Amino acid sequence: MxxxxxxxxxxxxxxxxxxxxxxxxxxxxxxxxxxxxxxxxxxxxxxxxxxxxxxxxxxxxxxxxxxxxxxxxxxxxxxxxxxxxxxxxxxxxxxxxxxxxxxxxxxxxxxxxxxxxxxxxxxxxxxxxxxTIDPEDVERAWSAMRALPAELMDKFRTPGAFGPGIEVFGPEMQVEQDASAQDKLLAFIGRDPRWRP
Missing domain, CATH: 1.20.120.450 (dinb family like domain)
Known part of the structure; x- marks a missing residue:
């Protein structure tokens, strides 16, 4: 495999x-x-x-x-x-x-x-x-996101850039400087780590 x-x-x-x-x-x-x-x-x-x-x-x-x-x-x-x-x-x-x-x-x-x-x-x-996201997946995703060129990241954050109705990432959210790696990753892709239903 x-x-x-x-x-x-x-x-x-x-x-x-x-x-x-x-x-x-x-x-x-x-x-x-x-x-x-x-x-x-x-x-x-x-x-x-x-x-x-x-x-x-x-x-x-x-x-x-x-x-x-x-x-x-x-x-x-x-x-x-x-x-x-x-x-x-x-x-x-x-x-x-x-x-x-x-x-x-x-x-x-x-x-x-x-x-x-x-x-x-x-x-x-x-x-x-x-x-809880597997720490290995958090680290892998965080490394990949930070390596993306700024213009591609902008495209990912632009609704419809990859087709009608497709939104890859939302605007980056703000988190505390000492936030966990998982929370920093979630905030980077536009999630609010504090969100509750």
Missing amino acids: SEIADRYRRRADAFERKVVSVRPDQWSHPSPCAKWTARDVVRHIVDMHAVMLRPLGRSLSPAPTVDDDPVAAFRAARADVEATLDDPALATLPCDTPTGTMPAQQHIDQVVSDDLPLHGWDLARATSQDD
Whole structure:
């Protein structure tokens, strides 16, 4: 198993545990993402799995919708992405992405895999679960964010820059100088670490 596939599985496992732990009455709870409920957070993640497959000429396998069964919808979507990562021919296939051409596995690693810990925080915070992000993922994301050129970061913060209705990051929030690494990362991407439902 490649390092990318292993990292994706670890993050998907953590996200799935949160999805499974949501009580039926919590799916309509607001999330730290403005305009999104807890269910919408899972819907976004499932939709992004479909986006990862599109450059390969593939789509998600038939499965229950997020409205009908969020757990089954996520499990089916992750199975499709894992099958891609486990197939060397597919994993290394060059894909055209908004940030350039790269192998499919790198696209998955930089987009949906990196999204899982951050949106896992959103889902956990919306549904009163443990919202601790794996310190390894915090450090990895923080290093990657700080290495982004300013013009690309500006594009990430511009609503619609990657398509209608797509907003990658919000405006940077202010946190205390001695805030935790997790809180600094969340603030950098536009989340309020103090947000509560």
